[in-house]
Amino acid sequence: MILKKYLADRILDALVKINIQCTEVVVDRTQSPDFGHYTSSVSFNLSRVLKKSPYEIAKNIVENLTDPLEFINKVEIRNGFINFFLKENAFGLVIKEIMKERANYGKFNEGQGKKVQIEFVSANPSGPLHVGNGRGGALGDVLANIFEWFGYKVEREFYVNDMGTQMNLLALSVEARMKELLGMPFEFPEDGYHGEYIKDIANLAIGRFGSDIWNLPQEKRLERLKEFAKDTILEWQRRDLEDFGIRFDCWYKESTLHEKGLLKEAFEILKACGYTYEKDGAVWFASTRFGDEKDRVLVKSDGSSTYFLADIAYHLDKYRRGFSRIIDIWGADHHGHIPRMKASVKALGYDPNTLELIIYQIVHLFRGGSAVRMSKRAGEMVTLRELLDEVGKDAARYFFIMRDPNSQLDFDIDLAKAQSSNNPVYYVQYAFARCCSLFRQAEAREVEIERVFNCDLSYLKDPLEVDLMIILEDFPDMLRNAFYNRAPHRLTFYLESLAKSFHSFYNSLRILQEEEPVMYARMALVFATQQVIKNGLDIIGVSTPEKM
């Protein structure tokens, strides 16, 4: 960032000097040392406008470049690109920047404290969280961290769908299992929940309610069981998420919407605007007027409201709570709801661009090289809890984040468990631990740590050191990219390349065994590496053990 910006500013200065209008200049890392350390393709973009050859423009720019900090060793024009070869001492600036900013290195205050809400997981309270929820959870939490990193005030929210037929079915399932456990005749509901956990809840309910519950009329009994089952499951979910490193600011219940009369209110707004109509005894929302493919029912012919109307009310409430941006993270099976959700927000009078829907694709678990079978119907879902118990929080979070949300994710349990270099989590953490170890050794050798922060960084000139510094320089740009593209997986790729570069450096150059000026400079580089790995892993929510 800091060096790319320096070079971009030099180009901008030159463009001003030669009277060329241009507001944005991009400077990039190169893919090969032949092309220098940094490169720019401005000349191509300008050539279209100016109707001159890229070479001519590049030449003009290069001839007018200034270099107040004397960082530039050589500038080459090659195939129209402007390639910068920097002096080694330029890179010391990156280390200085990191030593100064520390835990803030890479932060931007773009959000300026604006309120953003990210709603994710939002699993029904009808069973334990499964691995799919794990992906949504990790994605949402890391995106939230990234938004905070960019200066936003983020609220993490979990929407609890505590009403409707699913909850009734849950109560019926629990009741049936209780009867079964008590040796009473029972009939299992047709679409009931078959998971083993229903028996656990049934057992708990037997202990909690005793035999009195059978004296209640069935309706009352089911009401009690519904509350009990729901609360039990919510508590499981809350604990699973906490152990997964996620804490929600708000658990928002659908029943709250009903209590506040928000469904009615949202409905009235749509009606007053003339966006509703009656057909076949139901009331419809003319969502096609706002780009949806078909109109949707809001009130069913039996007078009850649809889940969609509750969702509209929910989003009305979100906007009223004053968020400048609302982000919903949904599994791929809900992607079809995007147009209607956007339509409803528009109909309510809000800017649909402030509502962002992020979709993530399915997770497939692999063990021993083959897919783990999962059947929702038979209740054979692998739970998030089981996964956490097996691979741990760090690996779970890292692996869930590792892929583009738009791509399906193959989660290799064996790899996540492996304590070897094959496991990217360990690979990155190990680099961090090595940095820590060096500082422990330094203290033992009575190195004056303070001098690390005031040393002459121009001693860092080995290509391995320069390579490492170029990667460190790139951290803020990588984050910006992850932020704008809602792509947390960029962090994992970045950290792996940083760790790789550090391990190379560590293996072929001596650090503490080196003569004084060089030793201090290298320790400064170690410090910077340690700091950036820490910043990155903190955002992902993966721990940074100092010893491994």
Next chain:
RNA sequence: GCGCCCAUAGCUCAGGUGGAUAGAGCAACAGACUUCUAAUCUGUGGGUCGCGGGUUCGAGUCCUGCUGGGCGCGCCA
């Protein structure tokens, strides 16, 4: 049938808003510890970026038509 996502090395995947010679990891093979953590490093081989058109100085990236896979298309949530 319609909509969304995906297709890049043997496998799993990266490839910012179009830039140069398409990159990692794993697997395979060959090497490196009397040394600050070998949970590491170095090197080698491996590609028609699913297929066909188009846009332009330039396409893995954008547009379009196919093919294959996943997910949706309810007065369920």
